[in-house]
Amino acid sequence: MTSGAAEAPLFELDRAVVTFRIGSLLAGSRLVAVNDVSLRLAAEKPEIFTLAGESGSGKTTLARVLLGDQAPSGGAVRFQGTPVAEVIRVGGHKAFMAEVQPVFQNPFETFNPLRHVQEYLFDTAINFKIANNRQQAAEPVDAALRTVGLSLAEVQQRYPHELSGGQLQRVSVARALIPNPKVIVADEPVSMVDASLRMEIVNVFKRLRDEEGVTVIYITHDLATAYYVSDRIAIMLRGHVVESGPVEEVLDHPAHPYAQLLKESIPEPVPEDKAAWTQQITLGATEAREFGQVGCKFANRCPHVMERCRSTNPPDFPVGNRLVKCFLYDNAGGSVTGTFTEERDHGR
Numbered sequence: 001m002t003s004g005a006a007e008a009p010l011f012e013l014d015r016a017v018v019t020f021r022i023g024s025l026l027a028g029s030r031l032v033a034v035n036d037v038s039l040r041l042a043a044e045k046p047e048i049f050t051l052a053g054e055s056g057s058g059k060t061t062l063a064r065v066l067l068g069d070q071a072p073s074g075g076a077v078r079f080q081g082t083p084v085a086e087v088i089r090v091g092g093h094k095a096f097m098a099e100v101q102p103v104f105q106n107p108f109e110t111f112n113p114l115r116h117v118q119e120y121l122f123d124t125a126i127n128f129k130i131a132n133n134r135q136q137a138a139e140p141v142d143a144a145l146r147t148v149g150l151s152l153a154e155v156q157q158r159y160p161h162e163l164s165g166g167q168l169q170r171v172s173v174a175r176a177l178i179p180n181p182k183v184i185v186a187d188e189p190v191s192m193v194d195a196s197l198r199m200e201i202v203n204v205f206k207r208l209r210d211e212e213g214v215t216v217i218y219i220t221h222d223l224a225t226a227y228y229v230s231d232r233i234a235i236m237l238r239g240h241v242v243e244s245g246p247v248e249e250v251l252d253h254p255a256h257p258y259a260q261l262l263k264e265s266i267p268e269p270v271p272e273d274k275a276a277w278t279q280q281i282t283l284g285a286t287e288a289r290e291f292g293q294v295g296c297k298f299a300n301r302c303p304h305v306m307e308r309c310r311s312t313n314p315p316d317f318p319v320g321n322r323l324v325k326c327f328l329y330d331n332a333g334g335s336v337t338g339t340f341t342e343e344r345d346h347g348r
């Protein structure tokens, strides 16, 4: 049980499960899109926490759980110590959204192409009662834009297509900042943006963490920017978090065979120049049968597969500062634990 809100983590997932029914009612089956996921984000130390994994691993579903748009079918999701459903029931969805804001994948879909960009920002300020009218909204809108390296003067009277993808995605982040959220959940925010403009967006996340005290949950399949920007990373496979921990530990020396495969598909990092990880991972398409597979979801692709991997889902084993869901580490680190909760500073 969580005690008082004062010591409560900012966000806590406690063995969260999301199950979908797929197919017809008669011939349908169940797909566990989020499978027994636990994580804890500390209230007192803002961080950039990355959820990474190939398409269909459950990242967006997990994001929807954090945003209060998807109720978990099992386990718990708590915001500042209180179940998210209760936070929304008591205070309303808008009040929760003021604390936890989304940034979506395609900035060109976020904005109405026929309206000037600033109108959307003014609406947000008025909607969240930051301002009573457009005149009052100008100051908070300009402040939010300045946080992302833009200004109201720069975007005023511009239509979305008159800004670059990178600029427009930064305007999306500015929009998310207007209600002064504690958390931003950014789902694939760089995937529709030109590779050369991605850094300008992830650098904004660093500034939010360091200067505004905002925790960013960065969802991506782009390990290059994840490595550059994150404090911690959780690698998802078919609904499970298979490895989680400090980003340098996980991506420099991945322990789970699946994480190793991910790393092999991108170039070696250059220590002095993290941004040199420029390519994206390219793995096979979603394999629905892996979701339904008993035991480890990676067993059929794993070069180290053992008999028990096919029948038993491995628990989380501690490896250094990480948790790794793999029987290879059964004897590596003493007792088996369930949640990656510790905060670690790795040089930031």
Ligand SMILES: Nc1ncnc2c1ncn2[C@@H]1O[C@H](COP(=O)(O)OP(=O)(O)OP(=O)(O)O)[C@@H](O)[C@H]1O
Binding pocket: 020, 021, 022, 031, 033, 053, 054, 055, 056, 057, 058, 059, 060, 061, 062, 286
């Ligand atoms: N409402 C739904 N009903 C049924 N299945 C769903 C639903 N939403 C998601 N899924 C399935 O759950 C699995 C995880 O999907 P999710 O979108 O969370 O993955 P993802 O890692 O975000 O992938 P992507 O990067 O492609 O968005 C997929 O197999 C998807 O088809």
